[in-house]
Amino acid sequence: MKAKIYVTLKRGVLDPQGKAIRASLSHLGIDGVEDVRVGKFMEITLKEIGAEEARRRLDEACRRLLANTVIEEYRIEIGGQG
Amino acid sequence: MKTAVLVFPGSNCDHDAYHALKHVVGIDAEFVWHKRSSLEGFDAVVIPGGFTYGDYLRTGAMAKLSPVMGAVRRFAEGGGPVIGICNGFQILLEAGLLPGAMIVNDSLRFVCDYVHLRAGTDRTPFTRGIPEGTILKIPVAHYQGNYYADEETLSSLEERGQVVFRYCDPHGNVTRESNPNGSARNIAGICNEAGNVLGMMPHPERCAEEAMGSADGRRLFDAMVAWLGERTA
Numbered sequence: 516m517k518a519k520i521y522v523t524l525k526r527g528v529l530d531p532q533g534k535a536i537r538a539s540l541s542h543l544g545i546d547g548v549e550d551v552r553v554g555k556f557m558e559i560t561l562k563e564i565g566a567e568e569a570r571r572r573l574d575e576a577c578r579r580l581l582a583n584t585v586i587e588e589y590r591i592e593i594g595g596q597g
Numbered sequence: 598m599k600t601a602v603l604v605f606p607g608s609n610c611d612h613d614a615y616h617a618l619k620h621v622v623g624i625d626a627e628f629v630w631h632k633r634s635s636l637e638g639f640d641a642v643v644i645p646g647g648f649t650y651g652d653y654l655r656t657g658a659m660a661k662l663s664p665v666m667g668a669v670r671r672f673a674e675g676g677g678p679v680i681g682i683c684n685g686f687q688i689l690l691e692a693g694l695l696p697g698a699m700i701v702n703d704s705l706r707f708v709c710d711y712v713h714l715r716a717g718t719d720r721t722p723f724t725r726g727i728p729e730g731t732i733l734k735i736p737v738a739h740y741q742g743n744y745y746a747d748e749e750t751l752s753s754l755e756e757r758g759q760v761v762f763r764y765c766d767p768h769g770n771v772t773r774e775s776n777p778n779g780s781a782r783n784i785a786g787i788c789n790e791a792g793n794v795l796g797m798m799p800h801p802e803r804c805a806e807e808a809m810g811s812a813d814g815r816r817l818f819d820a821m822v823a824w825l826g827e828r829t830a
Contacts, residue, residue: 531743
């Protein structure tokens with residue numbers, strides 16, 4: 516089974532990369548972009564352990580390694596098209 | 598009196614730290630591979646700078662899981678002096694031995710330069726005899742040295758005397774211009790509540806001799822030796 520994990524900086528934590536990208540988009544003439552937040556996307560392949568168990572394990576993985584909850588938040592998506 | 602210099606895959610300031618301790622300060626030092634799970638026989642621990650595990654995921658995120666970090670935790674809990682320099686500081690943050698986290702420099706540039714630091718407390722083993730307000734000239738070299746903690750944590754650090762160094766100008770004024778990376782409240786180094794674990798982005802091991810442009814870094818290691826001498830006396 517597949518899972519997707521999105522890790523992003525918390526609101527309120529300055530994202531210098533996001534700011535620089537927003538400025539670059541503006542230089543390209545792509546207007547109307549109010550904010551850009553840069554994060555990480557991870558695609559995880561798991562054994563068939565059931566959605567609930569997968570979520571439990573990945574939540575632990577996020578808390579202990581994949582995200583630093585001092586500065587980041589995370590979202591887990593289980594299943595969907597691999 | 599023996600100091601452990603930890604070595605992880607990607608450490609690159611380990612030899613500088615070893616040189617400063619062994620050949621400049623003149624105390625016994627030994628490299629300790631990160632797979633080791635004991636620090637028995639050591640009196641102090643240096644976690645040197647570098648790019649452990651290629652900074653994968655986050656700086657220090659992989660290294661915090663190395664077996665030696667369990668030993669560092671026990672060593673720190675026992676009151677032993679631990680200094681994490683640059684990537685070593687990042688590892689201590691990731692391991693939760695110090696509060697807060699690092700994000701990329703606000704300039705989005707790698708900064709490699711001499712900076713000035715204003716000492717904030719002499720209660721750590723590495724700043725014993727370096728009174729508050731002392732100005733030190735020590736170089737930084739990092740891309741992710743922008744110290745972040747929430748407001749509550751920052752205030753608590755200040756109230757409990759855990760801010761050990763702040764970036765300042767050559768006269769000791771803590772200004773926005775003298776902050777090389779955007780760190781909250783110009784923080785360059787902090788210690789734990791007990792004071793025995795210090796993390797700092799600047800590199801004292803790179804400026805322990807006058808030939809390096811400054812010998813101010815040596816003062817931290819001299820302080821450590823004096824502190825250890827007092828403790829065993």
